Amino acid sequence: MIFPAADIIAEAPRPTPLFSAAASTSDANVWTSINGWSVARVMTSIESEYAVAKAGAVVADLGPIARYAVRGEDAAAFLARVTTVPAQRLDPGDSARGLILDDRGGVIDLAEVSRLSSDLFLLTTPTAHARRMKIAARGMAAIADDITEQVAVLGVFGPEASEALSAAGLKMPGDVVAASGMVRGVETAARPIQFGALPGVELIFPKEEALTVWGRLLRRGKVTPIGLDALEILRLESGAPRPGVDFIAADRARPGGARTPYELGLAHLAPLDSGGFNGRRGLRRFALEPRRQLITLSIDDEVSMPGAAVFAQDKAVGRITSCAWSPAIKRVVAFADISASCTAADYEIAVSGPADVRVAARVFETAESALALDFQRSQSGATDFRL
Amino acid sequence: MTAKPAEVQSAGRIEGGIDAIVIGASADGLAAAAYLGKAGLRTLLLEESAEIGGPVRARDIAPGITGIDGEHLLRILDPDVINELDLYRFGVKYAARRLDTVYYFDDGETLQLDGDLQHAADLMLDDDTRDQFGAFMGDALELSAFLRPAFAPLRSVSDENATKQALDKALGQASPEISALISRYALASIEDVLNAKFEDGPVKTLLTSEAAFLSGAAPHEAFSFMSFLRSLAGEMAGLQGALSYPEGGAVSIINALRRAVQAAKVEIRAAARVKSILIEWDRAAGVVLENGGQVRAPIIVNALDAQRAFLDMIGPDIIDIEFQRMLTAPRSHLASARVQITLKGAATNDATKENPGRRLVYAPPPEDVRRAFIDARAGRVPQNLIVEAIFPGALDTETALDGDVLLSAVAHPLPFDEAPDRRRRNEISAVILAMLEKIAPDIGDQVDIVDLRLPCDLARATGASSAAYAAKPAMMQQWALANISTSASDIGGVYFCGPEAQIGAGLSCTAGKNAAKAALREFKKRGGAL
Numbered sequence: 013m014i015f016p017a018a019d020i021i022a023e024a025p026r027p028t029p030l031f032s033a034a035a036s037t038s039d040a041n042v043w044t045s046i047n048g049w050s051v052a053r054v055m056t057s058i059e060s061e062y063a064v065a066k067a068g069a070v071v072a073d074l075g076p077i078a079r080y081a082v083r084g085e086d087a088a089a090f091l092a093r094v095t096t097v098p099a100q101r102l103d104p105g106d107s108a109r110g111l112i113l114d115d116r117g118g119v120i121d122l123a124e125v126s127r128l129s130s131d132l133f134l135l136t137t138p139t140a141h142a143r144r145m146k147i148a149a150r151g152m153a154a155i156a157d158d159i160t161e162q163v164a165v166l167g168v169f170g171p172e173a174s175e176a177l178s179a180a181g182l183k184m185p186g187d188v189v190a191a192s193g194m195v196r197g198v199e200t201a202a203r204p205i206q207f208g209a210l211p212g213v214e215l216i217f218p219k220e221e222a223l224t225v226w227g228r229l230l231r232r233g234k235v236t237p238i239g240l241d242a243l244e245i246l247r248l249e250s251g252a253p254r255p256g257v258d259f260i261a262a263d264r265a266r267p268g269g270a271r272t273p274y275e276l277g278l279a280h281l282a283p284l285d286s287g288g289f290n291g292r293r294g295l296r297r298f299a300l301e302p303r304r305q306l307i308t309l310s311i312d313d314e315v316s317m318p319g320a321a322v323f324a325q326d327k328a329v330g331r332i333t334s335c336a337w338s339p340a341i342k343r344v345v346a347f348a349d350i351s352a353s354c355t356a357a358d359y360e361i362a363v364s365g366p367a368d369v370r371v372a373a374r375v376f377e378t379a380e381s382a383l384a385l386d387f388q389r390s391q392s393g394a395t396d397f398r399l
Numbered sequence: 400m401t402a403k404p405a406e407v408q409s410a411g412r413i414e415g416g417i418d419a420i421v422i423g424a425s426a427d428g429l430a431a432a433a434y435l436g437k438a439g440l441r442t443l444l445l446e447e448s449a450e451i452g453g454p455v456r457a458r459d460i461a462p463g464i465t466g467i468d469g470e471h472l473l474r475i476l477d478p479d480v481i482n483e484l485d486l487y488r489f490g491v492k493y494a495a496r497r498l499d500t501v502y503y504f505d506d507g508e509t510l511q512l513d514g515d516l517q518h519a520a521d522l523m524l525d526d527d528t529r530d531q532f533g534a535f536m537g538d539a540l541e542l543s544a545f546l547r548p549a550f551a552p553l554r555s556v557s558d559e560n561a562t563k564q565a566l567d568k569a570l571g572q573a574s575p576e577i578s579a580l581i582s583r584y585a586l587a588s589i590e591d592v593l594n595a596k597f598e599d600g601p602v603k604t605l606l607t608s609e610a611a612f613l614s615g616a617a618p619h620e621a622f623s624f625m626s627f628l629r630s631l632a633g634e635m636a637g638l639q640g641a642l643s644y645p646e647g648g649a650v651s652i653i654n655a656l657r658r659a660v661q662a663a664k665v666e667i668r669a670a671a672r673v674k675s676i677l678i679e680w681d682r683a684a685g686v687v688l689e690n691g692g693q694v695r696a697p698i699i700v701n702a703l704d705a706q707r708a709f710l711d712m713i714g715p716d717i718i719d720i721e722f723q724r725m726l727t728a729p730r731s732h733l734a735s736a737r738v739q740i741t742l743k744g745a746a747t748n749d750a751t752k753e754n755p756g757r758r759l760v761y762a763p764p765p766e767d768v769r770r771a772f773i774d775a776r777a778g779r780v781p782q783n784l785i786v787e788a789i790f791p792g793a794l795d796t797e798t799a800l801d802g803d804v805l806l807s808a809v810a811h812p813l814p815f816d817e818a819p820d821r822r823r824r825n826e827i828s829a830v831i832l833a834m835l836e837k838i839a840p841d842i843g844d845q846v847d848i849v850d851l852r853l854p855c856d857l858a859r860a861t862g863a864s865s866a867a868y869a870a871k872p873a874m875m876q877q878w879a880l881a882n883i884s885t886s887a888s889d890i891g892g893v894y895f896c897g898p899e900a901q902i903g904a905g906l907s908c909t910a911g912k913n914a915a916k917a918a919l920r921e922f923k924k925r926g927g928a929l
Contacts, residue, residue, distance in 0.1 A: 089716055115719035115888070147724045151715035263721075290720045293681050293889040 013077050013124055013167075013205060013214070014247055015051070015240060016138040017256025018044045025050040028075030029164035029219035033226040037237050044240060047139060049076035054239040061242035062339060065169060065210060069176035070238035071229055074165040074214060078140040080156040082133040090154035091133055094145065095123040096273075098287040102127040107190050107203050110289075111273055111281045112137065112144075117295025118262025118270030119278070120144075121255055126190035126203040134190065134201060134216070138255045144263075148290070164222035167205060168235060169212035169246075177213060180233035182225070207246055209379050245336045248345040251308045251378025253278070258306055258333040258347045272298055275352065276306045277380065280387035302352040304330070310376040311335070311344040311361050321362040322348045323370060329354045332361065345376060412692050417443050419698035419918060420686055421665075422673050422712075425453025425861070427896040427911030428702030429656035433484050434915035435700070436663025440922065443694060444665050445686070447672035447862060452653040453702070454857040454868065455906065460850040464805065466739040467648040468852055468860070470906045471789060471807045472498070472758065474642050475633030476652065480908040489658035490651065494795035497641035498758040502605045503838045505764050510601050511757075514641050524602065532602050540639055542580045543631040545573065550629050550902045551909055552881040589627055590619045590765070608762035608785045612811050613904040615731035616873035617772035618765065625874035629903040642758060644794045649906055656908075676701070676712045676893065683892030686712075697892050697925075698918045702911065704867035705884045705899040718888040725883045726899075732776050733870040734815040735904075737852040738831050740806040742845040755793035761786040761837045775812040780826050784810045786834040806842075808835060815869045817855060824851055867898045877902045885913070894918045 019025070025045035028034075035041070040054035051073065055061060064070050082091055091099035097110035107126040111119050124136040135156065145156040168177055182200075190203035201216040217225055229235050244254075253259055253276050262270035272295060273282040284292055309322075314337060322330045330350030338345045348359070360370040377385075421432040424446035432444040450456055455469030481491065497514030504510070510524075524532065573581065584592060589610035597603040610627035611618045635643040645651045660667060672689040676699055685695035701708040705726050709718050763771070763783040771781035788808040810831045816823060828849050835842050854868035871877055880899050887893040896914035901907050 086716075093716055094720070115721040144720060147727070148715070148720045150723065150727065151710060288716060293719070293891075296681075297889070 013074065013136055013207075014122060014138055014252050014254055015046050015077065015243070016121075017254065018046055018051075018240075019048060028073055029222035030073040030075055030166060030226055033223050034073050034237060037230070038239075040239070042239070046076040046240075047078065051076055052237070052239040053241045055237040058239070058241045058245070059339065061236060061238040062245055064236040065238055065242060065246060066340070067171065069168055069170040069172040069233065069235045070242075071226070071233075071235040072167045072169070072238050072243060074167045075160075075163075077160075077165070078137045078158065079160050079163065079165070079216070080135040080137075080145060081159050082135055082154060082156045083131055084152075084154035085131065086152040086154040087131055087133050088127075090149060090152050090156070091125050091135060092287045093152075093290055094141075094148045094156075095125060095135070096282040096286065096289040097123060097125040099125055099127070099133060100287070102133075104129050105190055107205075109281055111278060112141065113273070113282065113289065113291030113295065114262040114270065115291055115294050116262070116270065117272050117282075117291040117293075117298050118265065119259060119273055119276055120261045120263050122252075122281075124205070128190055128192045128201060132192075134203065136214075139261070162219065163216050164219045164225070165214060165216045166226065166229070167207065167212055167214045168229065168233075169205075169207045169210040169238075170235075171211070173210075173212045173235075176229065176233035176235045180229045180231075180235075182215065182229070182233070207243065207250070209250055210246060241336075244334075245338055245345075248308070248334065248336050248347070249338055249340060249378065251277070251376075251380035253306055253347060254334060258349070268303075271304060271306070272302065275302050275304045277384045279391075280383050283387070283391075304349055305352045305354075306333070307348050307350060308376045308378050308381055309346045309348050309359060309361075309373040310338075310341060311346055311371060311373040313344050313361070313363070313371045316344060316346075317361065317364060320364065322350055322373070323360040323362065324350075324354050324356040324358075326360075329359075341376075346373070348373075414692065414694045417441050417694060417696040418922070419443070419700065420445060420694060420696045421700045421702065422676075422686065422708070423447075423453065423702035423897070424451035424657075424667065424669075425702045425897075426455060426653060426656060426906055426908050427901070427914075428453070428700070429653065429660050430480050430484065430908040430911030431700045431702065431894075431896055431915040431918075432665045432667075433656060433659040433663050434912060435698070435918065436660065436665035437484070438915075438919050440698070440919075442663070442665040443696070444660060444667045445671040445673055445688075445694075446667065446669050447689075449669050451657055451667070451669070452650060453861050455649045455653050456860070457648075457650045460739050461741050461848045464741055464848075466805065466807070466850060467650050467791075468737070468857065470649040471737065471791070471809065472642045472644055472787075473635055473649065473652070473906055474630060475903050475905040475907045475909075476635060476643075477907055477909040477912060478634050478637075480912050483912075484656070484659045486652070486655045486659060489655040489662070491655045492646040492651070493636055493643050494646045495644040495756065496636035497638050498644060498756075498789075498794075500642075500758040500760055501754045502601065502608075503759065503761045504601055504604060505767075505837070508601065510605065511754075512605070515638060528597070528600065528602055531596060535596055535606075538580055539628060539631055542577065542584060543628040544639055545577050546581075546628060547632045550632050551913060552878075552885040552900060552902070584624050584628070586621055587624045588619050588621055589623045590769070592624050593765075604765060605760070605762045607765040607768050608760065611768050611772070612760075612785050612787065613735055613809070613870060614811075614873075615733050615870040615876075617769060617776075619769055620873060622874045626871075626903075629874065632903070633905070633907075644789065644791070646795055648791060648795070652906060673712060675714070678713060678717050678890060678893075681717075681890060683890065698894070698922060699892060700894045700896060700911075700914050700918055702896050702914075704863040704897045705880075705895065706864045706866070707862075708895055708897055709884075709888065713888075713890065713893070717890065722883060722886070722888040725880065730866050730876075730880075731869045731872040732778075732815050733772070733812045734775075734854045734868075735809055735811040735870055736813050736827055736831065738808045738810065738828065739850040739852075740808070740835075741847040742804040742806060742842070743847050744804065744845060755790045757789075759788045759838045761788075761834050772812050775814045778814045780813060780823070780830055782830065784813070784830060784834050786810045786831060786838070788835060788838055806835070810834065812870065813853075815854065815865075817865050819853060819855065824853075827851060827853070863898075871902075871904050874902070881910075885910075885917075892918075892921070 335346030900910035
């Protein structure tokens with residue numbers, strides 16, 4: 013799950029249940045605000061946290077991300093309406109990624125749905141959508157309870173995440189299925205997650221148990237706390253767009269500023285034949301006319317430059333929306349919002365400064381873009397009889 | 400009459416071979432059915448009650464006395480509908496083509512205005528005020544005529560861009576004078592406009608009342624001047640801004656529409672309640688009737704109120720979330736009341752004796768109108784109301800009553816109540832009667848029966864949600880609601896022409912015409928033979 017953009021004008025962010033634990037282990041003491049909650053940007057150093065995430069196991073406080081427990085006879089139908097996840101097809105233990113779209117098919121947010129039991133689902137979204145949930149539930153036998161403030165959530169990622177959890181005595185009944193139950197006397201829900209290419213597990217438990225679980229993981233699981241800045245590199249490497257940074261939510265965007273899943277390279281998360289999700293009719297009308305596209309680039313440079321102009325064949329075609337230095341590929345990885353008509357593989361990026369200097373960049377394949385490409389190939393021979 | 404009992408027709412079985420189904424035989428539903436049938440589509444009109452006409456229907460209000468619910472005057476009936484459906488041939492006749500209005504003021508003074516608003520210069524006023532009034536009404540009439548295309552939903556399922564382009568083109572062609580008027584008046588409140596134009600006096604008072612009458616926007620609120628322009632944009636009997644009374648009352652328009660429907664070979668099925676609309680692959684596929692039968696058709700035109708049309712008949716799992724939010728958003732907290740009063744004998748006072756064939760309006764002082772809106776919004780019955788009254792028997796000899804005189808009045812603004820109790824009704828009736836005393840002093844002594852109809856009564860009679868008959872909200876909200884409801888959540892083959900699709904108060908039929916035309920365009924586009 014991806015963090016949304018930081019709240020740059022938040023005045024007094026609230027502490028998450030894990031705040032004091034995270035603060036006590038943070039050497040850097042650099043914080044930001046996400047959804048009104050305090051989040052550590054750096055714990056020790058970006059480089060070391062990134063390295064541990066790639067080779068060992070890291071733990072992150074995921075408390076600021078919005079969570080809903082969805083119950084009721086129509087819970088699956090409700091989720092299949094609110095998100096693009098065909099929740100009726102999920103068996104207990106299954107999880108799926110999707111999107112939240114507006115009526116015209118513009119992307120409002122990312123979403124993850126896990127089915128914990130026959131009539132209980134967990135919905136996770138980077139930003140909160142309380143009003144939308146309330147409206148969407150009218151006329152349906154479903155209740156979406158916002159549990160964000162009632163729970164503590166941590167994510168354990170990395171190739172050794174499973175071992176770390178076992179060592180801490182927190183191994184779940186299954187490594188690949190979402191489940192809820194009592195673990196060492198603590199009511200816990202767990203579900204598998206991916207952060208970029210990193211496998212991991214998300215643990216959700218009552219906030220009163222936050223310090224106990226965090227302490228046990230660090231003491232016995234030997235995991236390293238990771239901050240938002242290192243996670244940002246992992247996100248960019250995986251090709252996951254960040255709400256509020258790489259795109260503006262369709263319900264907040266100015267006219268013409270909303271983006272469809274096709275424009276964000278996330279068409280595979282909203283297949284038009286997958287169900288009755290909100291915005292499918294709008295998407296069907298507008299999907300064939302993309303105006304922009306969000307692509308991932310690797311840039312021959314060492315500094316980040318969000319907002320920099322992107323050129324193709326000497327013509328400005330867009331701008332960088334987010335970027336970071338990737339120790340793995342030794343280059344800057346970036347998202348760029350460019351014109352949909354541009355199909356070049358090579359680009360140039362303007363470097364800030366008085367001189368007109370540009371550096372080379374090329375399209376960079378990520379795990380997400382590979383999924384989008386596979387989806388596009390699978391759809392190329394299909395016919396939509398409903399058009 | 401081709402109406403057949405629904406249970407015989409379709410109980411428990413599936414019917415096909417129908418091109419279009421119209422749900423609800425209101426004026427808009429009838430107009431839509433007539434357009435579709437006339438274009439050659441095999442059309443079925445389903446009405447859940449035994450009567451057609453929606454809220455407009457004749458009803459016995461006392462033994463031997465028939466009143467007509469719904470509109471009592473026509474102000475915005477679409478001239479295209481009259482011409483294209485040939486309603487004159489089907490029986491529409493005007494008992495009064497353009498009613499003169501007599502305004503009664505708080506100080507006992509009166510002022511008569513010609514039904515042809517261009518004749519403002521004939522008013523009994525001093526020269527300066529008369530010239531100002533004439534110039535003002537000239538500007539207002541010109542602007543409202545220019546904006547007429549804008550007083551309709553801009554969005555339709557099949558031709559959204561074309562409609563917008565047409566409007567853009569029209570606005571783009573505005574002359575410098577019209578452009579100046581638009582920029583001066585479009586966002587303005589009626590209060591600001593009148594304060595800038597007129598000194599305190601009868602002209603300002605009557606215009607305030609006219610602008611606020613039947614509107615959900617108070618005179619001091621932005622865009623309230625637009626409500627006034629909307630009321631002037633109508634064209635009755637070829638005269639812009641005029642008010643007409645048809646022979647037999649508004650129900651005669653329904654009867655003419657019914658004849659047009661029958662002439663178009665539309666099958667009318669009464670007592671056929673639609674339970675749900677069948678949606679398959681995001682397109683309309685037909686309807687499921689309450690009796691279990693199904694009627695399949697690729698076009699559904701729904702003339703019921705939006706809540707029933709979309710939330711009840713299509714369901715939240717099909718419609719879009721923002722669309723649902725718009726449909727369920729709070730609307731106007733204001734209402735108008737229709738009251739029909741039988742009098743023991745003809746009115747005896749001079750003012751009413753001299754003006755029985757005219758429209759009589761009590762215009763309270765502007766500050767009282769403002770106060771009335773505040774009170775009504777707060778849920779209180781205002782002590783001053785704008786009241787419009789006519790004597791149908793004097794206008795139309797067909798409705799003349801022996802021994803009694805029927806007075807029909809509309810009062811505005813009142814609080815919107817979902818279910819007013821007897822006490823509340825009595826309170827409203829008492830205030831309206833007190834206002835009528837301003838028009839006809841001592842009328843209270845002559846009152847025999849008072850028949851009060853509030854929005855909830857119309858809703859109960861037609862099965863609609865009460866909010867459908869609340870006062871129209873401010874113009875911007877009307878536009879938004881009309882645009883979103885006529886988009887029908889982008890469900891293919893579903894067209895909407897219920898009360899929410901109409902901009903402006905009064906019997907119009909424009910929504911029915913637009914829905915049918917959009918359906919015909921789509922039908923043709925999809926290869927249907929016309």
